[in-house]
Amino acid sequence: MGSTQVPLGEYIFRRLYSLGIRHIFGVPGDFNLNLLDHIDSVDGLSWIGTRNELNGAYAADGYARCRGLPGVLVTTYGVGELSAINGIGGAFTEYVPLIHIVGMTPRYAQEARLMIHHCPGEGLSHKLYTTVSEPLSAATAILDDDASFTQKVDYVIESCFKTKLPVYLYIPIDTPDIMVDASRLQISLDISIANPGKEGLEDEIVQKIIASLNAAQKPAFLIDLLTRRFGLAPDVQEILRLTGLPGFVTPLGKSIVDETSENFGGLYVGAITPDTNVKDAVESSDLVIYVGRFPTDSNTAGWSQKLATSGTLIVLHPKYVSLGDKTWEAVSFVPIVKKLLEQLRKGSITKKDTYIKPNKISVPQFSEKLHGPLRQKSFWDCFAPFLRDGDCVIAEVGTSQYATFELQLPGKADYHTQLFYSCIGFSVGLALGALVARKEMGLTGRVVLFVGDGSLQLTVQEISTMIHLGFKPLIFIINNSGYTVERVIHGPSRKYNDIDPWNFQYLLPFFGGTPENSNFHSVGTYEQLLPLLKDKDFASTNRIQVVECLLDRYDSPQLMTTLVDLGAAGKAKVLEKLDKEAGRTRVKLDGTLTESGLSTE
Amino acid sequence: MGSTQVPLGEYIFRRLYSLGIRHIFGVPGDFNLNLLDHIDSVDGLSWIGTRNELNGAYAADGYARCRGLPGVLVTTYGVGELSAINGIGGAFTEYVPLIHIVGMTPRYAQEARLMIHHCPGEGLSHKLYTTVSEPLSAATAILDDDASFTQKVDYVIESCFKTKLPVYLYIPIDTPDIMVDASRLQISLDISIANPGKEGLEDEIVQKIIASLNAAQKPAFLIDLLTRRFGLAPDVQEILRLTGLPGFVTPLGKSIVDETSENFGGLYVGAITPDTNVKDAVESSDLVIYVGRFPTDSNTAGWSQKLATSGTLIVLHPKYVSLGDKTWEAVSFVPIVKKLLEQLRKGSITKKDTYIKPNKISVPQFSEKLHGPLRQKSFWDCFAPFLRDGDCVIAEVGTSQYATFELQLPGKADYHTQLFYSCIGFSVGLALGALVARKEMGLTGRVVLFVGDGSLQLTVQEISTMIHLGFKPLIFIINNSGYTVERVIHGPSRKYNDIDPWNFQYLLPFFGGTPENSNFHSVGTYEQLLPLLKDKDFASTNRIQVVECLLDRYDSPQLMTTLVDLGAAGKAKVLEKLDKEAGRTRVKLDGTLTESGLSTE
DSSP states (O other): OOOOEEEHHHHHHHHHHHTTOOEEEEOOOTTTHHHHGGGGGSTTOEEEEOSSHHHHHHHHHHHHHHHSSOEEEEEETTHHHHHHHHHHHHHHHTTOOEEEEEEEOOHHHHHTTOOOTTSOOTTOOTTHHHHHHGGGOSEEEEOOOGGGHHHHHHHHHHHHHHHOSOEEEEEETTSTTSEEEGGGGGSOOOOOOOOTTOHHHHHHHHHHHHHHHHHOSSEEEEEOHHHHHTTOHHHHHHHHHHHTOOEEEOGGGTTTSOTTSTTEEEEOOGGGOSOHHHHHHHHHOSEEEEETOOOOTTTTTTTOOOOOTTSEEEEEOSSEEEETTEEEETOOHHHHHHHHHHHHHTTOSOOOTTSOOOOOOOOOOOOSOOOSBOOHHHHGGGTTTTOOTTOEEEEOTTHHHHHHTTSOOOTTOEEEEOOSSOOTTHHHHHHHHHHHHHHHHTOOSOEEEEEEHHHHHHHTTHHHHHHHTTOOOEEEEEEOSSOHHHHHHSOTTOGGGOOOOOOGGGHHHHTTOOTTTEEEEEEOBHHHHHHHHHOHHHHTTSSEEEEEEEOOTTOOOHHHHHHHHHHHHHHHHHHHHHHHHHTOOOOOOOSOOOOOSOOOO | OOOOEEEHHHHHHHHHHHTTOOEEEEOOOTTTHHHHGGGGGSTTOEEEEOSSHHHHHHHHHHHHHHHSSOEEEEEETTHHHHHHHHHHHHHHHTTOOEEEEEEEOOHHHHHTTOOOTTSOOTTOOTTHHHHHHGGGOSEEEEOOOGGGHHHHHHHHHHHHHHHOSOEEEEEETTSTTSEEESGGGGSOOOOOOOOTTOHHHHHHHHHHHHHHHHHOSSEEEEEOHHHHHTTOHHHHHHHHHHHTOOEEEOGGGTTTSOTTSTTEEEEOOGGGOSOHHHHHHHHHOSEEEEESOOOOTGGGTTTOOOOSTTSEEEEEOSSEEEETTEEEETOOHHHHHHHHHHHHHTTOSOOOTTSOOOOOOOOOOOOSOOOSBOOHHHHGGGTTTTOOTTOEEEEOTTHHHHHHHTSOOOTTOEEEEOOSSOOTTHHHHHHHHHHHHHHHHTOOSOEEEEEEHHHHHHHTTHHHHHHHTTOOOEEEEEEOSSOHHHHHHSOTTOGGGOOOOOOGGGHHHHTTOOTTTEEEEEEOBHHHHHHHHHOHHHHTTSSEEEEEEEOOTTOOOHHHHHHHHHHHHHHHHHHHHHHHHHTOOOOOOOSOOOOOSOOOO
């Protein structure tokens, strides 16, 4: 009369499935093969093998960004987990929940410190690699004790949901087939985010926010990355609708507010905000409610935001809430935003005529005036009329991301880029993860990837996975013969900023594309690009399409070059402040620094 | 009258140049660009940009393996260094000296904990990533203090030479242009390996070895990996020549002893030694001098070596020396081998008629009997007659490496594989590093790479670098439609062991190959393969050549399948020993373990 049992491996995958996860990414290795077998035991859960582990981590990260659930990555001991760790670093820095499951040497071999392949060396602990990953992980569990198997599994999954950070689960190869109590699967995990014992404080803060809103003449919301990461995008959109207040976005907040909605205020990037009306509106607001603040160099144009300088600034953040001069530490914004919405639904504030009215967005049209070679200045304007409701735009680090911050998105669009960690090559794996996530979610909009030729070289093989899984993204390769973003920063004519030229016409055929499922185009002029974008067959995504766009090696988007200049100015300010605090006198500024707020390698 | 000064960046690169290093590998990033400028200041030192950082680490590792000098890798902060870390792991586990130079955020930004792109997160120390790399590094220095710049640089370089392990040099971006005292460059670094204060003990050990040699009837040398890593290959070859004794090699010792020399005993892999005569010779020897021992699972066929069971075993190792029951800890074998050679040059031993006489090696010939589809059993025999004196063979993890352990090498050949760390995909970067190192060394033999289709998917883009640098390796792709080594281990028909099929005919054109500088062949039968190998134009390496070899997905080399079986047997033994020690009774063996000594993911 024992309770029902399942193998440990199956327990793990059943848990993940029960939370909504339908795909697992990774690369097989001899220390995880018998774990992978258990994926097949869970109906509706599928394995996606990626070309290498780093791309697998990027894909799991992309899945998490789009899906709002943890991405799951399985790698093998040592060689696999360490290949993936840069992807974990990106997730750690940008609050992306990832569950990294690592197949490990068997426990008896760990005990005997056997010098098995993949191990760190003669006489060394097999757990050495866990010390490598720990600084980038919110929780790590090694399943080395039968008595705590399921508790540990549940613990790391819960930690992942609560922190929105990567977690590690190390599974010795002798454990996935061990039977564990299945009844525990009936108990739901605690994946909610709360401020235990601080419910009264939450109410108090919500009342203060409402009072501030009622007192202000020109309140505004500024929406940033962590709003999306903590699943609050729908709540914030609803708050905007109920209040009639404008929602401005930072670069990393792009697409959290629907750009076709009446409440969309525009893109605010501090001193380099492209639209002066938007800049004036944000900076003249007497109450700014800054939701999900993520104050990185590039996201704030070198910390040049000017918010509520003569009014009240409210910051809602996963780790603190502040209102004017008052800060409450260790208070998560999640329950606060939820309670605020609840109060607003009860009609707690009264709209005023003084509210900021965002600019009306016009319907974008293809320009008929563009001729000759493609130029950064006007190239990107061709895509606003091309995009459709529900499309997902993915922008690689560097040129593509700076240019697309200004790209006007259609309704219900999704937009993703990695501006803080800024790892070149990431967008290709991100696109794969997005395709998988969107398929799970039943979203039919297209995935449009913009990636530079320099970045693409790092991770190109993952396009193969897209082809073979039958995905049909549109991939625009911005071919400017090397690392143009770096040319802007330093050494414009140095050889190290050049790359090997590739013949992109062979990309799809090499990776298994056929004329039936894939197509390639190369365009160097507007006369070539515009007819393609207007072509219905091209736009229909009945095939995977790669479009090589030839641009000049020294041509770059305005926002990017401005940011580099601003970085130099910002640096002087920081130095001055530090010197003042330390009572130092600085003799000279060193010449070639480039901590410009520019987000690229 | 101040002393001459040079910028810190130039100091570093002058140091590296003075030690013989001529090429630096890596990927540019905005935190290392102004460091890279200083490479150009050193005549004769060149930058090799790789397609991504992991491949760069593999290439630097391959360079070090072939060159006998540290490989140098430059990456950027966070995104770059972490992408490379799996390559550092491989170097750490297999005693490969690497100097990993990481461009870092400027010191003022570290002090202020600015949330600059690539950084770990809000309020976190910029030095977080150094804690990630430290477990895999023999020495780490952050150049954050002007007073110790050059001392720290010299310290990590010396550590690298002495330990043959990876070291890290973190260079904040505000430091490469700071002027430092150049006169220090006149002082040579201490890169020698000694046993300070133990010179008398060294002499005593050498005398004991010589006495053992004089007492033995059938002495033999067994040469292993660390002999090569610590630069002792020429010394050991000379010892064999002087003594007339046979030198047997482990798999990882392959090519340390010239296989055409009279002293070459053959390949010894414990219980699965392919040639029974070799096995008997080694195991019947009454004195085995085991030089550079590296006792990993695969290198010893699951620790099944039987050495001097009724005689004397001498082990010479970087960290200890043992003779029979006596072990001296913390004694490096380097001075001992050097002194032993010195003594032997003085004629300290007398050769005996009882010495083992190795089998005569016959000159390999192309078989005329092979017909029909390629089979693992005879496929590899086609390459011994194809190889030429001075060729360098590189074998990828899995099928290629197990098969080529048995491949008879020509004279002065070089052979490299990664059997312990066993990271799939490594061989492509290794081949690039080998090409660069061999060019520096003026070696004219060909580089012949054997790589499986599964492994190639991880790192394929590095072939582009070979093309664009004008290298002309011969690349044989063992296409068996997936991870066959894993199929042998577990889940032969599971989907996770399949990969996306690629059309290899487009590989070279995609990466920029032209008919003038590249060529592709696909062979599925001996009727196709043999004429190609006999073709003089093909063999001349006037172009980079890729040959796709079609083999069955379930066909694998005998040595590999035997090792898997042996792994299961070895496991039972280890369990029994551990249980005995712990006084435990084991109820059952779990079924599907695969810690088989098999070296693959």
